[in-house]
Structures are given as C-alpha cells and as structure tokens.
Amino acid sequence: MTTPNELRLLPWSGPGDKPCYLSTDDPDGYMSRLADSIEAVQLVAAAELVEMASESLADEDAEPIELRRLGQALADALKDVLRVAVSRRHLLAAGESHRN
Numbered sequence: 001m002t003t004p005n006e007l008r009l010l011p012w013s014g015p016g017d018k019p020c021y022l023s024t025d026d027p028d029g030y031m032s033r034l035a036d037s038i039e040a041v042q043l044v045a046a047a048e049l050v051e052m053a054s055e056s057l058a059d060e061d062a063e064p065i066e067l068r069r070l071g072q073a074l075a076d077a078l079k080d081v082l083r084v085a086v087s088r089r090h091l092l093a094a095g096e097s098h099r100n
Contacts, residue, residue, distance in 0.1 A: 009087040011038045011080065019083075039084045046077040 007021035010031075014020045022031050049070070056062050056070055 006090075008032070008035065009083060009090060010035050011042055011083055011087065035087075039087070042077070042080040042084060046081045049074055049077045 007023050010020040010022055012020055022035065024032060026032065053070055053074055056067060
C-alpha cells in the first residue's frame, strides 16, 4: 500500500511525453484500477508484437517497410513495458519498506 507522499508512475505520458504520477493511498481507487488495466493491455500487446516479430523475421519475403513498421511498434511497446516495470519495481519497493 502506498502512502500519500509516494507517487505511482502511470502507464501513460503527459504533454511533451513527460511522465505522469498518481499520489494515492488507495490501491483500489478508480485511477489505480485504471492504471492496472492499461498496464495489462500494454503487456498483452507487447507479447503479441513479440510473436508477430518472430514470425516476420523468419519470413524471408517480408517487405522492408513492414519490418520497419514492426520495429517502430516494438520500440513503442518496449517503452510501455519499461514504464510498467519501473512502476511495479517502485510499488514493490514501497511495499517492502512498509513491512520493515
């Protein structure tokens, strides 16, 4: 559980691609649940892209433009997954500090 002075990195960016944070002590609140849902969608999308990439890279007839688009989609997905990992690492660390 977070305390009001602990910030959760949200799975979306603000203006200028700046990070967005949530300050709450309610992990079951609307914004926390929304962030959890969006993180889940992002992780599923990334997994699907990895599968597509494996298939496309194995296809010797894949068009360069298709591979370029796939590469961009993978880079975007990786950015999302890294944001989720940073957020969850922070939440885990916060939980550990509350147990001690």
